[in-house]
Amino acid sequence: MAPIRGGNKKRKTDEKDEHNTVLSGSSMESSVDWFMMVSKKIAGHSVTERLSTFEYIFGMSRRTFKYICSLVEEHMTGNFTFSSGMLMSVDDQVAVALRRLGSGQSLISIGESLGAHHSTISQVTWRFVEAIEETGLHHIRWPSTEQEMEPLKSKFEKIHGLPNCCGVIDMTHITMTLPSSQQRADVWRDHMNNHSMLLQAIVDPNFRFIDVFAGMPGKMNEMEMLQNSNFYSLCEKGKRLNGTTLTISEDTELREYIIGKEAYPLLPWLIRPYHEITPTLSEQEAKFNDKINKAHAIAKIALRNLKERWKLIQGPMWRPDKNRLPRSILVCCILHNILIDMEGDMMMNNMSFSGEHDPGYDFTVCESIDHSASVLRNKLAKYLHGKLHY
Template structure:
């Protein structure tokens, strides 16, 4: 995560409604008014901040920060992008265009018409932005690096439904694609629902921030297969992750750091899944309820990701499958930036756990014996029945 909260501003902002980034010309307080004039008829500048947030899905404060992050790599190249009237695009214009493309879900032509440019410019500017946010914004998406960070995460998870020493929630979703019948790899991407899709696996903290993602694999792969191909799996199996302080439950009983996931994932010493089966004993039923309530954090995070960055929400028309993983990563970084900036736009969003409509959770039968014992002890502890 980036050092956002409490971060000193490099330049005083005299008008809180102004966008300050890039050069003085680009960052002048009237950029928004000039932008509105550029796309006359599409936006009413009189609506101010609300209209800005509606169009770009971020506040002006966050827009300003994003501009500062991508400024150097985006402006380093000499390509001169322009509107159809010949006016050159400033940094603000380019960031605005890219955010609109990623957040609206509109086609290249739709975004081009909105901005008064051509679709090839929309494509090039968006890709340049994706490269820049990946290059300079990746510090917003990383595993906690300090004990204080991970301690805070564990405390907040325990406050949800009592799960102690929990460090994250893992979940997956499908990014839908409409592929050409002439695509020689078309069958590779056909998933169990007969859709062409790419999988996204995430590990989320209590504030719905992504701390680890894996994407690029065909949607037909199950959760176990994707997990096993991840660096997170290798690091956890080697004891290089989730290897912090163990929590003493009772005398002689400890619980290590772990993440939680649904029944599509394997039960491992560092990955706790729910009990399977019908008519479970009361202790196991109660554990599953707590487990499910905790997992909702990841479901809501993925739903918000797709709802805000709608380019990956619907069905992508013949996407470049080599570039798509980096577009997904850029959307995940932007998702985290909005959280790190404590953006008020989030307050207006409805939280829903629906992110993968039509896909039922598969069941993974892989279970580690030691993990089963640890889960039983955890269930007993949460029920208050663990022997002292």
């Protein structure tokens, strides 16, 4: 008897379906094997056991993953399916979205590894971004009371010797690949001749983001980006950095402030280093610069680790939706803070403290100097120098 055509084909199809649905079919609560299965599916079978663990692949503990699922579970209710037709659970959808944001791989590559169509990967990721934006925003907020701000100021003073400092500010480029034929593509071209979108971040001493602003074209410099932000408007109106002042001399009250590099204007609430055009800095000014630069490194480290952890925004991004991209950047910042809040010392131990968040980019010195801020900086430098030699 001739073999029945399709018999072996059916068996292979069943095997393929089983492979493609290894993520789904049960929630974490009902299956202790879920984490192991999703890890093996993404890592494959040609890597070491360490490299195939859930914690290594997703860069977080199972506890943190469960917390993120709890944030979005009411919003991840779409009937998304794997290629086999099996429904994705909330856990599956979160795993898909985190893989997309964390790996930076193409939709097609992720779809092939997880057994889902690339359009499904895209839809699930965007649904996740919307959900985190709505339910996780409390992980990024400016301290609203003196009781909330005081621990940050105390830590800046304890570690860096800077009294009444509330944060450090920096800016980074999210590079993009845009077709030259795209309308107004040159608007996004920066001074390195890349297409990019900017992210401005203010960072606390724990490497957490406490204010972020994204979406402006890469052609802007640091001062222009700052002046377009809501943070600048609030500070100029006296609604931010308006807490307790500190007496540093008989005639000087030091208000709350943040620290920036020389690319930022010198303002009463934004202190930057002295600019060394020629080697004429006094010992007092040089010591002051050293303190400011060491403190400012906090922002550089935070932005570098943000990009290394969430590789989707590491760039260059292939023809992104520029209307949606700022929201994806925000969600990556929220996830950065969630990891610090949930993982604690483990997150700190895994941070990278070397390298650049904007390799190849430099900045020009901002010439905008507020006279009263210049006087204040001189008195702060004198105050710190006096404490150093006390």
